[in-house]
Amino acid sequence: MFSIVILGTGNVATHMFKAFQNSKATRVIQVYNHRPESLKAFENLVDTTSSISGLKAADLYLLCLKDDVIEKISEQIQSFEAIVAHTSGSQTVLSKPNSAVFYPLQTFSKNSPLDYSKIPICLEANSEENISILKTIASSISNQVFEIDSTQRQTLHLAAVFVCNFTNHLYKIGEDICQKDQMPFDILKALIQETSEKVNRESPSQIQTGPAIRKDSSTIKRHLKQLKDKRHKDIYQLLTQSIIESHD
Amino acid sequence: MFSIVILGTGNVATHMFKAFQNSKATRVIQVYNHRPESLKAFENLVDTTSSISGLKAADLYLLCLKDDVIEKISEQIQSFEAIVAHTSGSQTVLSKPNSAVFYPLQTFSKNSPLDYSKIPICLEANSEENISILKTIASSISNQVFEIDSTQRQTLHLAAVFVCNFTNHLYKIGEDICQKDQMPFDILKALIQETSEKVNRESPSQIQTGPAIRKDSSTIKRHLKQLKDKRHKDIYQLLTQSIIESHD
Structure with a gap:
């Protein structure tokens, strides 16, 4: 069984914690956040710490942190043998030995339940041995595990912005248009589902x-x-023009 | 049982035909298209005609036609008592007596199976009696039946362009980005599903x-x-700016 310390308490951390708790191959032994108040949701479930020096020894340190602090926190971890993996779609592998990437390609909200077995997990590591360990860990929670380099991952992350973040913004505009004329947005939800299922x-x-x-x-x-x-x-005009030109 | 003649053989006509064939309250007695070759898919299933003068008497003529021919074709129908309804999201009710609207708010592709019971059907008519008949017909295929005036329907149609047509174009851009770097678009499909289910x-x-x-x-x-x-x-910049401004 692989022991895991999760660093971070945001959306990705919360879901990765749940996924690993339900896996027979892994055990989350600790959750870290530099702010003690952010650890409250985890306190009854697992050991927690707000100091890097208090981190337990583990097989994997999973950094579910904002892009701009990943490198700094990673450098402070005295890991030796352990793998230190971040979950970012856009950051490259760190230079530190045993650095890796464990990128779940999904949109996470704390309160939305997810079927983890369907989430693609994109892995990258500095050694064959580490990739093999990460594949075992990832496969214990998901059926969709891929070994993908940083350039490919950045491509996927960019495409994800279009199909997820921008799409959600179009839903918001649809909702705005409905609300302005006192129409219920609910009436569009069957259409939204079918549009996504068609692909x-x-x-x-x-x-x-x-x-x-x-x-x-x-x-x-x-x-x-x-x-x-x-x-x-402006958005209507630009997207209309883009549809016309790209199908000409 | 209500008898229905469907005018048109496109995506909407094909799905409305299937929906009405499976309903116990309705029977499609004829399908019309001005081009005989377009009727081939229906010939073994129902009576067909390529001439307006050959239209059978019916309770409802359902015009699943392009917006710019709806009025012209409607004027040629000698209907007297029958309801003449179009399925357009953007056209108003016609001036002719017994004119109506039967707008299924969904995206239709000929080969995609659909659960008709979940499709919102937006109705409009010139009389209480006709609305009542249309409600009976619509409720026999769907659980989502709404009486909605032309202004409201045009609002929904506009919102639908954003959440369906433009969203599909963002999916296409996601696919383009993946293909250019030889990444499989399939890896994004779990994300696409979850994004649509979250709303x-x-x-x-x-x-x-x-x-x-x-x-x-x-x-x-x-x-x-x-x-x-x-x-x-350009699309990335405009949508990014719009997200930032609309959440400020």
């Missing part, structure tokens, strides 16, 4: 629908007239 | 994640450098 069956480039792909200029004009928010109008 | 639990304005909402300028800069396609870069 499991066909390539998104094959299933584009709507006024832009039809070059239906009278509907486009009316929509632009309906939109009062300058930003929404 | 069933929380408002999209509450669950925005990613570098823009964190104002993580070093990641944003690196992403813009990674993007080679001018259009993708």
